[in-house]
Amino acid sequence: MEDFNHFREGLSSEEKETLKKIYDKKTKELKEVLGREIVIDNEHLELVNLCYNLFTKTTETNKVTEYRVVLVDPLYTLKIKNFDLMLYNEGIKTAILIEVKSSISERSLGETVDETIQAADEARSRKDKLELFIGGEIERIESVILSFAYYTDSLKDVVISKGASLCIWAYHFPPGLIRMLRTGEDVHSEQLAGRMHADENLRQILLKEISTSRMGGLRSLPIMPTSHMFAKLEHIGQQLFTRLDRQPQDRRWFGYPLVFNLCKQAFSPTELDDSQIEEEAKKIIDAAIEVGLFRKINEEDEISLMEFEISYRRRDYEKFKEDYLERRAKERAFDASVKEFKHEKGLKKLDEFRE
Amino acid sequence: MRISEHEYTFETFIKELMEVGIEPGERLRVVSYLANEREWKTESPVVPSLIDLMVANSVKIVELGDVKKLVAHYRDSETNHLVPVTYFAFLHRDTRLLLCFTTASKFDVEQTLDRIVERNPGLYYGLMSSSTFSKLDKMLLESHPGTLITYFSARRNRQSALRSEIRPDYERSIEYYGNDGRNVLEELKHAYGVALRSIHFEIPDFAVYQVHNIGQFTLSRGQNDARKFLLEIVDFAMRDSLLMRRAVESGDFRLIPLETKRKTLLFPKLQPWLIRFGLPLDFKEGENLVSILQDSGFDVFNHVLAPGSLRLNGMVADRVKNAIFTIDANSERMVVAPVQEVSFDSFLRFYQAIIENFDPNAVCEVSE
Numbered sequence: 001m002e003d004f005n006h007f008r009e010g011l012s013s014e015e016k017e018t019l020k021k022i023y024d025k026k027t028k029e030l031k032e033v034l035g036r037e038i039v040i041d042n043e044h045l046e047l048v049n050l051c052y053n054l055f056t057k058t059t060e061t062n063k064v065t066e067y068r069v070v071l072v073d074p075l076y077t078l079k080i081k082n083f084d085l086m087l088y089n090e091g092i093k094t095a096i097l098i099e100v101k102s103s104i105s106e107r108s109l110g111e112t113v114d115e116t117i118q119a120a121d122e123a124r125s126r127k128d129k130l131e132l133f134i135g136g137e138i139e140r141i142e143s144v145i146l147s148f149a150y151y152t153d154s155l156k157d158v159v160i161s162k163g164a165s166l167c168i169w170a171y172h173f174p175p176g177l178i179r180m181l182r183t184g185e186d187v188h189s190e191q192l193a194g195r196m197h198a199d200e201n202l203r204q205i206l207l208k209e210i211s212t213s214r215m216g217g218l219r220s221l222p223i224m225p226t227s228h229m230f231a232k233l234e235h236i237g238q239q240l241f242t243r244l245d246r247q248p249q250d251r252r253w254f255g256y257p258l259v260f261n262l263c264k265q266a267f268s269p270t271e272l273d274d275s276q277i278e279e280e281a282k283k284i285i286d287a288a289i290e291v292g293l294f295r296k297i298n299e300e301d302e303i304s305l306m307e308f309e310i311s312y313r314r315r316d317y318e319k320f321k322e323d324y325l326e327r328r329a330k331e332r333a334f335d336a337s338v339k340e341f342k343h344e345k346g347l348k349k350l351d352e353f354r355e
Numbered sequence: 356m357r358i359s360e361h362e363y364t365f366e367t368f369i370k371e372l373m374e375v376g377i378e379p380g381e382r383l384r385v386v387s388y389l390a391n392e393r394e395w396k397t398e399s400p401v402v403p404s405l406i407d408l409m410v411a412n413s414v415k416i417v418e419l420g421d422v423k424k425l426v427a428h429y430r431d432s433e434t435n436h437l438v439p440v441t442y443f444a445f446l447h448r449d450t451r452l453l454l455c456f457t458t459a460s461k462f463d464v465e466q467t468l469d470r471i472v473e474r475n476p477g478l479y480y481g482l483m484s485s486s487t488f489s490k491l492d493k494m495l496l497e498s499h500p501g502t503l504i505t506y507f508s509a510r511r512n513r514q515s516a517l518r519s520e521i522r523p524d525y526e527r528s529i530e531y532y533g534n535d536g537r538n539v540l541e542e543l544k545h546a547y548g549v550a551l552r553s554i555h556f557e558i559p560d561f562a563v564y565q566v567h568n569i570g571q572f573t574l575s576r577g578q579n580d581a582r583k584f585l586l587e588i589v590d591f592a593m594r595d596s597l598l599m600r601r602a603v604e605s606g607d608f609r610l611i612p613l614e615t616k617r618k619t620l621l622f623p624k625l626q627p628w629l630i631r632f633g634l635p636l637d638f639k640e641g642e643n644l645v646s647i648l649q650d651s652g653f654d655v656f657n658h659v660l661a662p663g664s665l666r667l668n669g670m671v672a673d674r675v676k677n678a679i680f681t682i683d684a685n686s687e688r689m690v691v692a693p694v695q696e697v698s699f700d701s702f703l704r705f706y707q708a709i710i711e712n713f714d715p716n717a718v719c720e721v722s723e
Binding site (some may be wrong): 039069070173204221223246269315317 | 620622
């Protein structure tokens with residue numbers, strides 16, 4: 001913003017007017033982009049939960065396949081950003097890493113496959129860590145991309161053409177079922193290539209179908225460490241309202257420990273330890289202050305000593321989304337509009353302009 | 356109504372109630388609520404006990420054995436005086452049904468006990484759906500073949516999914532008086548797509564009973580023998596209400612631990628309950644449902660509402676009862692599950708918002 005203002009000051013009034021128009025246009029565009037990011041993130045949570053709900057311990061699918069969810073965001077603490085769930089079959093010591101994609105553009109198909117393969121390789125090289133995380137021995141790691149059925153056919157072509165070791169699970173809705181794609185006629189060679197599961201029982205079940213209709217996308221996991229910050233703020237905000245509304249009007253303030261506990265609860269099926277959860281909680285608090293969701297009510301500078309209240313009245317909370325989009329879009333629009341302005345003016349660098 | 360103050364069992368109290376003198380102009384009313392707990396005094400971690408709830412709301416309690424006399428108050432906005440409202444309350448241990456007997460007006464009830472129910476966890480209306488009304492009507496016609504419907508009130512929300520042949524986009528409220536109420540109700544239901552709120556059943560030469568969908572039953576005309584039948588009506592209608600509570604209480608949430616050397620991971624496992632819609636819904640109706648829920652005090656958040664065949668899932672926060680839960684809906688059904696401790700009343704309030712404003716034929720069930 002400072003750069004933007006500085007840049008703006010050096011312009012003539014006519015140019016300022018042009019910049020303002022570009023800025024307003026960019027803000028509008030970026031708001032839509034951000035809105036779309038949030039939709040994709042919610043659909044991501046839907047697909048993750050869909051799969052989680054199938055493979056939680058004691059479910060029908062868990063019983064027939066003998067796979068269960070053992071980690072959420074399994075590689076997050078290893079600083080590998082891919083994969084959302086890890087399933088594990090203790091009997092045959094096989095782990096399955098699942099990467100959920102709620103949106104894949106045609107042109108990023110190759111990149112998606114490459115990244116997933118690379119992350120799976122990294123995961124294999126850190127097998128000892130994963131064994132420690134789940135407290136069990138792993139002999140085999142398979143990887144899966146789960147996505148909506150309308151993306152998976154093109155994904156399949158890319159996986160085959162790249163000879164990638166990836167199984168593809170497609171979510172068909174309606175009617176609400178997950179099915180593994182058949183990547184080739186010869187099951188044995190596909191299995192050796194890592195595009196079909198080695199476990200025949202699981203393979204047969206997935207080639208047929210697993211119905212998701214009993215639980216659908218119920219949010220057993222309301223947020224994950226890798227969720228969009230907006231989803232985290234919404235979740236924490238609503239949790240705080242629910243707890244604080246029970247307090248008398250003059251005591252509806254809270255501190256860092258409550259946010260930490262809410263994060264700890266939300267991230268309980270992950271490998272994050274207390275210090276990592278602390279970091280997450282602090283990031284959420286920083287973001288909440290920045291976007292005007294939390295208001296500081298004491299003078300402390302240290303986050304763990306700060307006390308806050310929620311800046312919104314509960315019945316007006318739906319405005320938060322609009323305000324969040326507006327605020328974040330405006331922030332992103334500063335750089336974007338200066339860039340476009342310069343482009344239009346044929347100027348390449350801010351420094352050149354200053355000279 | 357002058358109930359003498361001494362120790363009662365439920366049976367002796369009912370005997371007294373059947374015989375007690377009721378002043379002209381007074382009407383015997385049974386207000387039924389569903390409670391979370393079996394006893395008045397409990398140590399539930401989720402909800403306050405009934406005693407604590409009453410005390411916190413300045414309700415005076417007089418112990419009369421199995422029955423409690425409750426004296427609640429509200430301030431009359433015109434005179435600024437405190438108005439006392441008296442109930443004789445019985446909590447049925449097995450069904451957790453709280454029956455409150457009074458001659459207070461509907462307004463008095465709204466200002467006192469209903470307010471407590473609306474604002475606190477652990478207690479809710481003995482809710483009735485349109486199918487409960489139909490069953491009750493059938494029961495009355497069988498037991499008293501000449502029973503008339505002489506009054507009803509019904510409403511339509513502009514965004515209701517209920518089909519309306521005439522101007523479906525209008526919000527409307529209908530009150531009808533006439534001895535052909537049963538026929539008119541059927542006609543108006545289809546023509547104007549309205550959902551029933553209350554009804555008057557007249558059994559000629561015997562009694563008139565007023566039944567409201569939030570579990571209120573009033574004997575508006577009739578002699579002492581009609582009081583006994585009032586209790587039969589309450590008993591009949593509340594069976595459905597108890598089934599609704601059983602359905603929503605089947606929703607469950609627990610954490611499955613996975614012990615490793617480093618930490619104990621906890622995996623949430625949800626058990627949903629289910630709402631089966633009366634008619635298949637499309638995307639537009641899904642949008643309307645979200646909007647109706649919002650208007651009824653439920654925030655739907657971090658959700659997916661996708662065009663095409665209806666796909667709606669995400670989180671819901673009950674702004675009134677302070678609870679958070681999760682939903683997943685397709686065109687046929689919605690599953691609902693707690694993500695932390697939720698007492699049944701928030702779920703019933705949610706179901707009520709749907710049957711009153713969106714789909715009166717939606718049924719709540721235990722999910723298999």
